[in-house]
Amino acid sequence: MTTATPGPTGDPDSRILLLMRHGKAEAFGEQDIDRPLAERGGQQARLVGDYLESQGVRPGRVLVSAALRTRETWDALVAAMPGFDGEVTFTEDIYAGGPAEVADLVRGVEDDDRIVLVVGHEPTMSTLSHQLADDDSDPGAAAQARIGLPTGSMCVLSGSLASWRDLGEDSLALLTVVRG
Secondary structure, three states, X not given: OOOOOOOOOOOOOEEEXXXXXXXXXXXXXXXXXXXXXXXXXXXXXXXXXXXXXXXXXXXXXXXXEOOHHHHHHHHHHHOOOOOOOOEEEEEHHHHHOOHHHHHHHXXXXXXXXXXXXXXXXXXXXXXXXXXXXXXXXXXXXXXXXXHOOOOOEEXXXXXXXXXXXXXXXXXXXXXXXXXX
């Protein structure tokens, strides 16, 4: 018999999924994928990093879109978490995909990684947050996910899943939307 390691809340099946829209980006770029983060976007990302650090929330696994603005968002966010030692993957699948593709990426995360952060784009981040949100979700956060996430915002979802493979519609509570 194997013993599960308790998650962030002490529940052995507790999971936290953080879905973040990149910070404010510059309006220019030769191609959309190459648009850099604006100064305001860097500030937004640092605020979200400060929030995570103040809450003691450290993702073990981070999935970041291959776009320049999302990579720069991650760089600014992680600067607020000294000693971060999680695993980070930069993938085109988040840039080119939609909610189903991002959910599939999360389902592929090892179960030992109880806290997962995805840095991506709209409308994918808000749509996926809305799809995953169960009836115990905060009404204000759910309403924000329905209408879309401002730049530099992050949805915090949590719940009890034996495995990330169990992630599906209505499977997590949308607790809050953190605005950077």
